Amino acid sequence: MLVEDHIRKNKRDTLIICIFMLLLLFGIIFAIGYVLGAPPIFSTAIGLPIAIAYILITYSFSVQSVLSAAGARPANPQNRDEKILIYKVEEMALAAGLPTPTVYVQDSRDINAFATGKKPEEAVICATTGAIQQLNKEELEGVIGHEMSHIKNRDILVMTVTVGVVGAIALIAEIVIRMLFWGGISGGGRSNRKGGGNAIILILAIIFIILAPIFSRLTYFAISRRREYLADADGAYLTRNPEGLARALEKIKADLPDDPKGSKTVAPLYIANPFKRALRNSIWSTHPPLDERIKRLRSM
Amino acid sequence: MDPIWLILIFIVVIIVVFFLLIYWGFYNRIIRYENRIDNSWAQIDVQLKRRADLIPNLMETVKGYMKHERETLENVTKARSAIMSAKTPQDSINADNMLTGALKTLFAVAESYPDLKANQNFLNLQDELTHTEDKIAYSRQHFNDSVLAFNNTIETFPGNIFARWMGKKERLMLQIPEASREVPKVSF
Numbered sequence: 001m002l003v004e005d006h007i008r009k010n011k012r013d014t015l016i017i018c019i020f021m022l023l024l025l026f027g028i029i030f031a032i033g034y035v036l037g038a039p040p041i042f043s044t045a046i047g048l049p050i051a052i053a054y055i056l057i058t059y060s061f062s063v064q065s066v067l068s069a070a071g072a073r074p075a076n077p078q079n080r081d082e083k084i085l086i087y088k089v090e091e092m093a094l095a096a097g098l099p100t101p102t103v104y105v106q107d108s109r110d111i112n113a114f115a116t117g118k119k120p121e122e123a124v125i126c127a128t129t130g131a132i133q134q135l136n137k138e139e140l141e142g143v144i145g146h147e148m149s150h151i152k153n154r155d156i157l158v159m160t161v162t163v164g165v166v167g168a169i170a171l172i173a174e175i176v177i178r179m180l181f182w183g184g185i186s187g188g189g190r191s192n193r194k195g196g197g198n199a200i201i202l203i204l205a206i207i208f209i210i211l212a213p214i215f216s217r218l219t220y221f222a223i224s225r226r227r228e229y230l231a232d233a234d235g236a237y238l239t240r241n242p243e244g245l246a247r248a249l250e251k252i253k254a255d256l257p258d259d260p261k262g263s264k265t266v267a268p269l270y271i272a273n274p275f276k277r278a279l280r281n282s283i284w285s286t287h288p289p290l291d292e293r294i295k296r297l298r299s300m
Numbered sequence: 301m302d303p304i305w306l307i308l309i310f311i312v313v314i315i316v317v318f319f320l321l322i323y324w325g326f327y328n329r330i331i332r333y334e335n336r337i338d339n340s341w342a343q344i345d346v347q348l349k350r351r352a353d354l355i356p357n358l359m360e361t362v363k364g365y366m367k368h369e370r371e372t373l374e375n376v377t378k379a380r381s382a383i384m385s386a387k388t389p390q391d392s393i394n395a396d397n398m399l400t401g402a403l404k405t406l407f408a409v410a411e412s413y414p415d416l417k418a419n420q421n422f423l424n425l426q427d428e429l430t431h432t433e434d435k436i437a438y439s440r441q442h443f444n445d446s447v448l449a450f451n452n453t454i455e456t457f458p459g460n461i462f463a464r465w466m467g468k469k470e471r472l473m474l475q476i477p478e479a480s481r482e483v484p485k486v487s488f
């Protein structure tokens with residue numbers, strides 16, 4: 001079965017990303033140890049447990065970190081718009097044969113939505129208040145159908161864990177670079193005296209630390225882009241109405257976010273990248289261009 | 301014993317084990333698909349009951365406003381009792397379609413009663429009835445998807461052979477009655 005293969009692949013990808021991040025983090029700590037002149041065994045004894053603990057913690061808290069990075073809150077059934085959103089999520093869950101996800105709302109004027117969670121039983125679907133207010137029922141249904149497909153295919157596992165694990169490493173790398181910058185100024189004289197060998201290691205370490213966030217970016221656009229077309233198609237299959245999602249995407253395109261809120265880290269989770277520059281089709285964008293997605297939906 | 305025989309026995313054992321493994325896989329798959337069909341029917345059933353339960357509330361709310369719409373109200377009540385007394389899944393779906401039609405007329409008629417339209421209770425019931433209607437539609441869609449997956453498995457080779465051994469027959473999809481496909485006409 002196609003869906004089962006996809007699920008298996010997503011689980012494998014999650015494992016690969018976690019191992020990759022483990023090695024990357026360990027490498028960073030090892031490099032710092034080298035720069036500070038610590039013996040390799042000492043660096044390993046410190047670095048490996050830290051790296052493992054980091055992966056375990058960020059993995060278990062990835063859903064919470066995604067939700068708090070987006071500033072999402074549980075939907076309020078007393079509000080009629082949010083009640084309709086909950087209804088639509090319930091309907092799409094029935095169409096997909098999945099347990100009903102928890103519904104969250106992000107207060108933002110932009111039209112956007114995302115799904116997160118590690119498995120369908122604990123999944124969360126979050127829509128912006130802009131989406132709830134500006135999309136009609138059919139369009140909202142299309143968007144929810146798209147998110148429901150991400151849940152069904154376990155894309156949410158890869159995306160959530162990657163954002164949790166990668167997002168935190170990007171932050172840590174930033175802190176390390178800042179520390180190294182200050183350390184480099186005060187310790188400059190000492191390393192000059194030691195001669196060429198140490199300086200090369202220092203440069204290598206700096207290069208590595210600069211490369212780390214780039215690497216983490218690379219992994220996360222690699223994981224999200226190709227999944228969007230599939231989720232569009234599957235979502236359209238759930239609603240039996242590709243036009244609904246196509247029109248929702250058109251509205252998103254027309255409504256360029258003027259002040260994107262939330263974190264760049266969460267960007268690949270959204271149905272459309274909330275940041276303006278991502279509308280251009282380049283290898284750096286996390287999503288395929290909206291025009292292409294609309295075209296494909298219309299030709300179904 | 302002749303080594304030729306040993307090799308033959310070995311080959312036969314391999315074939316039997318291979319065969320059993322395939323049977324194992326198909327057996328589980330067929331049972332899983334069958335359970336999925338039963339489960340999706342249970343989902344539809346829950347929604348049908350929920351919808352039928354909402355009707356008395358709606359009648360209570362509407363009664364005071366729509367005194368001159370006896371026929372419209374009667375149609376809704378009739379459709380509701382048809383749901384309650386339905387025996388087969390297809391009967392339930394037919395009765396539900398009747399109810400959908402009757403409710404559409406009722407909500408259309410309600411447009412000409414501004415007091416009723418302003419009634420918060422009525423609005424909530426209208427939302428929820430529309431919601432259960434959508435839920436039933438999507439559950440029915442999932443039911444038919446499940447039936448399709450099941451039928452595909454037990455009608456294609458080699459599933460058809462295993463299905464015969466297991467005594468599994470193809471299931472029927474839920475049909476939408478012709479009448480409900482067209483939008484009901486409302487005349488004022």
